[in-house]
Amino acid sequence: MVVASAFDPDRALDLIARQRIDFLLATPAMLTAMTQARTASARDLSSLRVVVCGGSAAPPQLIRRARAVLGCDVRVGDRQTESRSLIA
Secondary structure, three states: OOOOOOHHHHHHHHHHHHHHHHHHHOOOHHHHHHHHHHOOOOOOOOOOEEEEEEOOOOOOOHHHHHHHOOOOEEEEEEEEEEHHEEEE
């Protein structure tokens, strides 16, 4: 498990590549920043298999873009603390 003290999209992508992270929890704002940073600088994110996005509403176009840019499955987490369910 890798825990960062603060979020920075470039640092997060660097950690995914360097530590070969395969699972990520992110908010829609984090996911937006990461997809923008990813298009600016290529990194090997082939280890990343699943991103669960939650905390606020995630537009379908963001999920589609994240799947295309990050090259992994992106799921939307809904009511995680109440029911631990996933959608999409």
